Amino acid sequence: MRILFAEDKFTSSRAILSALKKAGFAADLARSGQNAIELLRNYDYGLAIITMTLADMDGYTILNTLRALKVTTPVIILSNIDTPEAKIRAFALGADDYLAEPFETAELIARVQAILRRSNGYAHPIAQVGPLTLNLNNHTVMVEDRPIHLTGKEFAILELLVLRKGIAQTKETFLNHLYGGRDEPDIKIIDVFICKLRKKLQTVGAEDLISTVWGRGYILHDPQAGPVPEPLVTLAQLPVPAEHAPLQLQAVGD
Structure with missing residues (x-):
């Protein structure tokens, strides 16, 4: 922050x-x-x-x-x-x-x-998501009483995910949260931070908390909220009537 x-x-x-x-x-x-x-x-x-x-x-x-x-x-x-x-x-x-x-x-x-x-919608400094406990005051993280040692950037990413659990966060949102729009590195750094964070969570058996939302970013779900719903069918996935189907062009060399 x-x-x-x-x-x-x-x-x-x-x-x-x-x-x-x-x-x-x-x-x-x-x-x-x-x-x-x-x-x-x-x-x-x-x-x-x-x-x-x-x-x-x-x-x-x-x-x-x-x-x-x-x-x-x-x-x-x-x-x-x-x-x-x-x-x-x-x-x-x-x-x-x-x-x-x-x-x-x-x-x-x-x-x-x-x-x-x-x-951020929290009256109490302790945020609980499944087995994970995050203390917003002293910046500590526990998974079933086992401490996880995070860097400042890793904690900030987990903090954002916890505060907005169940909502996919874009990489741009993470960059803004970490750097406030100033001196921002390449957006791929978010993938690096998430990868390291997942590995640390994996060591204490909480590797399934953070999921990738393809084309959007990352999301943290509460295991007690049930499985994450499957994505809706997009227009591109619906069958196209024959009279509106695009012409099939054959590439040279096929």
């Missing part, structure tokens, strides 16, 4: 970026409000953390601009003003959370994780 942090003070930005990285998030830094708006308009972020007192515009202006542009990315406002009026104004403009300084970075990370869970 990629997060945007808007802050123009070096010391505080370094501390928060470090905390986000330790929590398993990829984070980009915007040094101005305008830069934050442009990044959020053009790239897909899971969440934005915006400091109220940026040099070129305040957090209220950034929020108002983002929501006017129909940017729905969840936003946490960080501010040194701890009054009900300031919080109410931020929430009215579209903030998802408001954290007054001073605060512990651990509290900020907990709020980030809570918002991301809610935005």
Whole structure:
């Protein structure tokens, strides 16, 4: 999951970026409000953390601009003003959370994780699919009490599959989830990540959770939901009446 942090003070930005990285998030830094708006308009972020007192515009202006542009990315406002009026104004403009300084970075990370869970339809940090248990907070994966050690990219792919179980995800969706539209490698890298992930799941007997949907991408199903339905018959598979059948051309050399 990629997060945007808007802050123009070096010391505080370094501390928060470090905390986000330790929590398993990829984070980009915007040094101005305008830069934050442009990044959020053009790239897909899971969440934005915006400091109220940026040099070129305040957090209220950034929020108002983002929501006017129909940017729905969840936003946490960080501010040194701890009054009900300031919080109410931020929430009215579209903030998802408001954290007054001073605060512990651990509290900020907990709020980030809570918002991301809610935005993905999970109120609880533990997601269960068949024998697989995925902890969205500490980024751990277990299969019937056996831990699986995944890289950051492998966890992010499994996270997306679990959060959208039963729905085929395209390779483009995985790329966007991993890289947020920035510095994306060749799309074939998704096949590599999926192959490695399947091998690790296979070692603990969960190799059948991820399936390939030809021409679309990959899907994770819940074994308790029953077998995956067969694909519908396409028009190309239906018999063609003789009077509408295409001419059969014979290739040279046959």
